[in-house]
Amino acid sequence: MDILLGNYKGLKANIPYIAYTEDDVNSQIATLLSGNPVRESKKGPVEMGDTAVIDYEGFKDGVPFEGGKADGYPLGIGSGSFIPGFEEQIVGMEIGEDRDINLSFPEQYHAPELAGQAVVFKVKLHDIYTEKAAELNDEFAVSLNIPEVQSVYDLKKHIKEYLDFQVEAKKADAAREQIYDQLLESSSCLVPPAAVDAAVEMQLQQMAAQLAQQGVALEQYVQMTGKTMDSLKEELKPYAQKQAKLEAILDEIIKVEKITVSDEEMDEQYELISQKYGQPLEVVKQVIPKAQLKPDLLHMKASQLILDAAEIIMAEA
Incomplete structure (x- = not known):
């Protein structure tokens, strides 16, 4: 695959002001109260x-x-x-x-x-x-079985930490999207149809997993929305083309920067996945073989290199 790599260092992203309010904290509390009725x-x-x-x-x-x-x-x-x-x-x-x-x-x-x-x-x-709906008191806070939450004060602190995390994640996503768009625009790459098809299939797998959490099969969703599997694939194709091009560009950056992943880094990632999903390490390694995990880690390191070298400007309130 021929790739003309554009500039991937010193890119700039302007992030809009993002913050949570006290209403967001109260909304989270209201959801907990209604979701844990007496x-x-x-x-x-x-x-x-x-x-x-x-x-x-x-x-x-x-x-x-x-x-x-x-x-x-x-x-x-x-x-x-x-x-x-x-x-x-x-x-x-x-x-x-x-x-x-x-x-x-x-x-x-x-x-x-x-x-x-x-x-x-x-x-x-x-x-x-x-x-x-339950009443907001220390007894309710303890009943949620959240580590280190023993009072209403602790619960609000925990929620604010969660919302802080969400805000930072939104800022990172906004920066990443702008920087990726600049990288895609400045780079030239002809993506083979097979790579696009693979990206479409990956999108379908992710969609199926999300629907399964709601108790809905992908085929059922397609039928409910009046689509066909072919029309859904066509709908996903523009994003898949963008994703396939981005992955090809990241692969080129990995080569140019001589980025590698050590066995220790692989083991650390397996441990993180095991803890996140509460699955035994052996099960995680069976579900995600090294041949699948390693390219993902390489892409993550290449992405981080780009972000670390970028100028990210945060708007103030």
Whole structure:
């Protein structure tokens, strides 16, 4: 691959003012309070807004159907998470009560064999509780099990340190983007189609991993958005071309600067990955072989060389 390397030292980046506010701290606290609600058991009949802990099993024509059974399921009454009519018929039940719920699946239900069909759910109620946002106090702070957080003061300090880290990361990203754009503009490089295709596949893998964290498969996402896999690949191609060109330029800088990675540096990176994801070292080394990790580390060192040699100007408030 022929590369005409542009200037990669002494580049300049002007970073806009970035900071967090007290509102951001309060927003983080509010998220923690609502995300860790206080549960209060309740006596009497189920009402809208309660959470009912139930066993249920669905039957069609007297025969259990697949996916229609669960034990100890916490169902928010009024959440709309079950098919229409189910939650409404739970209202009024009391702990220990058994009830048959008769209803029909929606005509557009995703399982064709159940769409529009009349079914019966046999339900047993085990518990009822309500949830409310926790109160901000030292007891709540300790309950979060955050190292070194033993009070509200500690919690706010911890949040501010986290927001400081985020601000610095945003500044670094902004600087890196500007400097990379200058490097790409000043360098000439013909990227082979195979390298672009590989970059597209990498983008797809990263997207699939992010979607998996939300419980969504890549194929499902493509279908939901009305795209095809081919159209998604075309959508990703401009960024992939930019990424492939940048990697080729970094490879050239690695050659010119004679950048190397030692075994000790490889081991340190494996340790960091192991700690970050809470996985045994042996597992990390199996998932990320040295042949994959080494080029990534070389690119990281080349990027850092460029950033260290750049002039980064931070705007003031």
